[in-house]
Amino acid sequence: MTDVRALAERAKAAAADTALLSRAEKDAALLAMASALEAATEEIVRANDADLARGAALSEALRDRLRLTPSRVSAMADGLRALAALPDPVGEVVRGSTLPNGLELRQVRVPLGVVGIIYEARPNVTVDAAGICLKSGNAVLLRGSSSAASSNACLVSVLRRAAVAAGLPEDAVQLVAATEGREDVKELMRLRGLVDVLIPRGGADLIRSVVEESTVPVIETGVGNCHVYVDSAADLDAALRIALNAKTSRPSVCNAAETLLVHAAVAESFLPGALAALADAGVTVHGDAAVAAYGDVVPVTEDDWYAEYLSLDLAVGVVDSLDDAVRHIRRYGSGHTEAIVTTSQAAARRFVATVDSAAVMVNASTRFTDGGEFGYGAEIGISTQKLHARGPMGLPELTSTKYVVVGDGHIR
């Protein structure tokens, strides 16, 4: 079995050095890693072939997530180059002042230290996460899934060689090999004091088990039961456009809509056309009794309201008021993203104030909750918790702060 503690101790030692790297040193390493990936394309694809061969029994969707092609390798390299172009969060002065007694106070961004990422199939996360953690001055422990073991081992070996050649500590990037029964994850979760934060990325089960069992602080990501609410004062054309986009543009991602709530006052004018359009788009509607009056639907169940389908299914309900929509969202939602479609300023204001989610959209698709769309350039995930980071997490979210106080012999 992997000695996870030994890996973490090496990561902690490396983190003390990565924290001191200048932006120039980090960017040079990221560019070198990008070139090294492209140069090793053949080796990487071959390693990936081994994973695909072992995963012959997987569904085509899973195999597609797992697959690396030369163009996907190039895309990963370009991701590292984009990171190099982003500003360095480390050293940013968040607050500062001179206190009445003359002490100079600064609150400065510093790296978190050792970041553990626990993720499922996609091997591109290996490269993205390594790059984001390095750019923010952290050492990273990458715990990918066993289904991508060969790809991940190859990618990490290429990245480490390039990083070391560029002068970075060898253990700034390390792979934690997946072992039977997630024993290695259990060990990671006990390394409080060595690992500064764990970020699970994957299915709801993985995230729940990490959140509940870890003594290392966790940032919860990604479960998205997102809602679109069509207000009584909605522009119904915009409402249909947004509902269709939120559900169908990419159903497998966390910012896709899973529930559509329609104000009773517009149900008759909105639902017949909306149900037809959703059906045309291949969406299976799970509707309540009021919705069923306007078209063929699968009867909705209590479980449907809670569901993150990640498929072309959509729960649809009629509500009597905006406040009822908000109550529904508070009860069943996952706190990711909710959208209101309305022309009423008062309705928009109340929805924004009373919905308790990471992102609230007014007349825009839920699909916009994304680090790239927000202009953050890089994203390690979307936090659905309230502490530390909420919503898309970019580079600053992978930092902490330190107070620096300078005096000339000051005592209290």
Added chain:
Amino acid sequence: MTDVRALAERAKAAAADTALLSRAEKDAALLAMASALEAATEEIVRANDADLARGAALSEALRDRLRLTPSRVSAMADGLRALAALPDPVGEVVRGSTLPNGLELRQVRVPLGVVGIIYEARPNVTVDAAGICLKSGNAVLLRGSSSAASSNACLVSVLRRAAVAAGLPEDAVQLVAATEGREDVKELMRLRGLVDVLIPRGGADLIRSVVEESTVPVIETGVGNCHVYVDSAADLDAALRIALNAKTSRPSVCNAAETLLVHAAVAESFLPGALAALADAGVTVHGDAAVAAYGDVVPVTEDDWYAEYLSLDLAVGVVDSLDDAVRHIRRYGSGHTEAIVTTSQAAARRFVATVDSAAVMVNASTRFTDGGEFGYGAEIGISTQKLHARGPMGLPELTSTKYVVVGDGHIR
């Protein structure tokens, strides 16, 4: 046994309303609560007498922490008035921009929701914490110690009456009565989804058990094994002044120094005078062999280096270099506050960069790590963890953020 879950459910319902309060409403309630406390001084002191009578066997130090006098009641009321004068963190726009596609993006401060504070003897925390949580728009569950049960019950009853009269939700402030074997704390720690954060304030044992067992996110506070390092280039008069102040001005608090490290190059010129001055101030020095050469000391043990004495004891050691001092601090420190005394800009810069603590002081006493000293006006504790908040936590640290995105029918 207290039904902690029921209290938390009521708190969550109240939190939805406190989140929407305007600054004017919150400040009016805080001022009304302050007046109510002063008007109830006699009642409060009587309730406190009952705690003191039950606690006849406690040490005089503990009894003093527990004691409420009319002037201490006034001081608590003044604390609430000071909170009313502080800016409201809720609604602050942390970041904002118009995206290339015309979407308007704002990241806005919002309350955390339900905050649970678990604390020991001092009943003034009841009033401070209630005020800070209300001002930041949160509902609060106050879990004080059983030794202050009568005082806390009386204080909370007075605060609730005044808050309700001022139009606040009744359950914005609730007391969780301490039960045998901390069963109520165990229940609190399981209420993930109802309670948004737990902040334990008290001894290292309490904090460790909450950190390890809670599924509710925790902010770790207050264990301070703070170091003063006297560099080879130090102004030795300033070094002695700072060491004495850091150790003796208030030994029982978390920002007091517990270890003094002296560079070997100045040991001979600094230590004889320093040891004499520390002895004069009543400090027991636990010194290593190099220190023992300059005066009478208790031999230091491995445990001493880890100790948060909170008393007039001080571990003192000689180190060969600044980097050795930093290694010592990284190994034994608690990540609270460390100070360097030096006239060398290079030494200050390296110490600040390589010490991994919430606060780093240059030529200033460790005692300055404090919300009041930093100008934050109010403090709920000092975080020694890296996620969410690090260092003194004021009002902004009791908030989260929400992204608000406004479009006119935008789809992706």
